[in-house]
Amino acid sequence: MAQVLEIADLKKLAQRRVPKMFFDYADSGSWTEGTYHANESDFQKIKFRQRVAVDMTDRSLASQMVGQDVSMPVAIAPTGLTGMQRADGEILAAQACEEAGVPFTLSTMSVCSIEAVAEKTTKPFWFQLYVMRDKDFAGRLIDRAKAAGCSALVLTLDLQILGQRHKDLRNGLSTPPKFTPHHIWQMATRPGWCLGMLGTKNRTFGNIVGHAQGVEDLSSLSSWTAEQFDPKLSWDDIAWIKERWGGKLILKGILDPEDAKMSLKTGADAIIVSNHGGRQLDGAISSIEALPEIVEAVGDKVEIHMDGGIRSGQDVLKAVALGAKGTYIGRPFLYGLGAMGKKGVTKSLEIIRNEMDITMALCGKRDIKDVDQSILKRY
Ligand code: GLV
Numbered sequence: 001m002a003q004v005l006e007i008a009d010l011k012k013l014a015q016r017r018v019p020k021m022f023f024d025y026a027d028s029g030s031w032t033e034g035t036y037h038a039n040e041s042d043f044q045k046i047k048f049r050q051r052v053a054v055d056m057t058d059r060s061l062a063s064q065m066v067g068q069d070v071s072m073p074v075a076i077a078p079t080g081l082t083g084m085q086r087a088d089g090e091i092l093a094a095q096a097c098e099e100a101g102v103p104f105t106l107s108t109m110s111v112c113s114i115e116a117v118a119e120k121t122t123k124p125f126w127f128q129l130y131v132m133r134d135k136d137f138a139g140r141l142i143d144r145a146k147a148a149g150c151s152a153l154v155l156t157l158d159l160q161i162l163g164q165r166h167k168d169l170r171n172g173l174s175t176p177p178k179f180t181p182h183h184i185w186q187m188a189t190r191p192g193w194c195l196g197m198l199g200t201k202n203r204t205f206g207n208i209v210g211h212a213q214g215v216e217d218l219s220s221l222s223s224w225t226a227e228q229f230d231p232k233l234s235w236d237d238i239a240w241i242k243e244r245w246g247g248k249l250i251l252k253g254i255l256d257p258e259d260a261k262m263s264l265k266t267g268a269d270a271i272i273v274s275n276h277g278g279r280q281l282d283g284a285i286s287s288i289e290a291l292p293e294i295v296e297a298v299g300d301k302v303e304i305h306m307d308g309g310i311r312s313g314q315d316v317l318k319a320v321a322l323g324a325k326g327t328y329i330g331r332p333f334l335y336g337l338g339a340m341g342k343k344g345v346t347k348s349l350e351i352i353r354n355e356m357d358i359t360m361a362l363c364g365k366r367d368i369k370d371v372d373q374s375i376l377k378r379y
Contacts, residue, residue, distance in 0.1 A: 004339075004347055007311045007332045014085070014338030019186040019193060021171035022084045026334045029278035030163030035286065036278025039309025042286040046318045047377040051364030059357055061368045065326035066152055066248045066269045066303060071101030072353055073368060074316055076345075077277075077307050077328035078128030078154060078252075081175055083111025083206075085338040087196030091120045093337055096345035098123040100353075105154055105328070108141065111175070113206030114148045124151035128252070130159060131237060133230045137212045142244050144207075153245045154272070158253030160233050162225040163280040176203045238266040250305070253280075255290045257297035270303035270326070277308055277330055288319060295323030313355025320368060321375050 004010060015023050029036025061072035076097055082089040090112040097104035098121055105126040106117055114127060127145035132138045145153060177183050187194055197203060212228070230237075242249050252272040254260050263271050273291050275284045287308030295304055306319050307328035316327045329352065336344030360368065363375040 005351070007335060007348060007351060010332070010335040010339045010344060010348055010351075013340070013344075014335040017190060017192060018085050018338040019177070019183075019190050021168075021173045021177065021183065021186055022081065023338065024167040024171055025081055025165075025173055026079070026085065026331055026338075028165045028167040029282060030165055030280060031282035033278065033282065035275055035282050035284050038286040039275070039278050039288070040311060041309075042288045043309055043311075043315045043318055046288070046322075048314075048317075048359065048363050049375055049377055050362055054364040056361040056366065059361055059366045061353065061357060061360070063325070063368050065103060065305065066250060068103065068151060068248075069101070070103065070326070072316075072356060073320055073324070073326045074349070074352060075103035075126070075305075075326060075328050076105055076333050077330035078105040078107035078110075078126075078156070079330045079334055080107050080109030081111060082107065082334065082337065083200075083202050084175060084177075085334050086193070086341050087200040088112060088202055089337050090117050092342035093333060093345045094121045094125050096333075096342050096349065097125070100346065100349045102349065103152070105152075106150075108207055109205060111204065111206055112202045114141075114144050114150070116202060116206060118148035124149045126150055126152040126154055126250075128154040128156055129241070130156055131230045131233050131241070132212070132228050134212065134228070135230075138230075138241075139244055140211070141207065142241065146245065146247070150247075152248040152250055152269075153241075154250045154252050155238065155241060155268075156252045156276075157233070158255075158274065158276050158280050159225070160229055160231045162229075163276070163282065165279060175205060235262055235266065238268070242267065252307075254294065255284055255287070257293050260294045260298045260302075264298060264301055268302065270305055271298075272328065273304060273306040273324070274308055274328075288315075288322070291319060291322050291324060299323050310352075313352040313357070314359050316352060317356050317359050317363075317371065318376065320371050321373055323373075 063073045090110045094104040094117050107128050108130040127150040249268045250270045251268045254271045303325045305326040306324040319327050332348045336348035
């Protein structure tokens with residue numbers, strides 16, 4: 001097998017091993033994909049200051065996110081349909097995370113259910129919530145996450161309606177996949193993937209089908225979200241969610257300082273600066289561009305995390321230097337999962353850890369807790 005040295009290598013392998021419709025689902029942004037690409041390219045504009053003749057022994061990346069110990073400030077982001085990149089994908093990724101000492105966030109739109117992941121893991125994971133029109137159902141999801149021992153709830157605020165992703169529409173994406181000749185061809189050319197899928201029962205949205213009334217088949221993600229997600233979700237809703245959950249609460253999808261200030265009133269433990277990986281409002285600024293002004297507005301009052309565009313440990317370090325106490329990776333772990341299953345997720349985390357460690361050292365720092373803007377040029 002080709003040497004895997006960077007996240008881009010995992011992406012190439014995943015493209016060969018995952019049916020096109022599911023690979024594309026991960027690798028897409030809305031409309032022109034401008035924001036999706038800016039998330040990555042804006043990181044490149046930020047430059048490090050190289051320092052020399054500094055003691056580089058005994059380095060540490062360990063820190064905390066929402067009061068929980070993490071071996072590095074990186075969590076796995078909630079991503080929909082993870083179990084379609086690879087059979088039992090959410091279970092494999094959660095297991096890789098617990099071995100690596102970083103949080104795994106399970107999406108509401110996962111294939112393996114909360115209970116299925118809890119059964120195959122030994123440490124608490126985090127759960128991401130979408131609020132449905134059916135408040136009872138959303139409430140029951142919260143209760144199920146609590147019963148499974150989840151240690152943080154990530155409430156996504158930027159997907160009341162789904163952004164249009166052209167690739168999904170062109171591919172006729174559905175879960176489970178349709179059996180048209182076009183879709184059969186996409187799957188038949190990925191025999192390893194098919195074999196895995198034949199060996200699992202987890203092939204549809206496990207948190208929803210059989211739990212939400214009247215939902216037996218979620219073939220179209222866009223029509224389902226249009227029918228089920230609550231377009232009236234407001235800041236006031238956060239109060240009942242917080243109360244029902246009663247644990248650590250993280251708000252995801254803040255991109256504007258005004259919203260960051262609004263979020264303070266909710267009493268959330270952290271906010272995630274995020275544009276949903278460029279999958280919602282195309283034309284919005286990148287997450288890394290948004291981060292400094294949000295840190296400036298509320299950084300002394302709430303813990304700030306960020307996601308979007310991280311493809312290396314250098315990107316994580318830049319986000320930390322700009323004030324993020326935690327970061328999330330979505331596509332990097334999905335590529336690892338599609339490429340090599342659990343081993344690939346572990347590999348993606350190792351690549352990021354190693355890049356972060358070496359970069360931190362060459363910037364003259366030994367402890368991630370001491371990393372600040374002083375490691376960057378022109379900040
Ligand atoms: C859903 O979470 C998506 O971005 O597809």
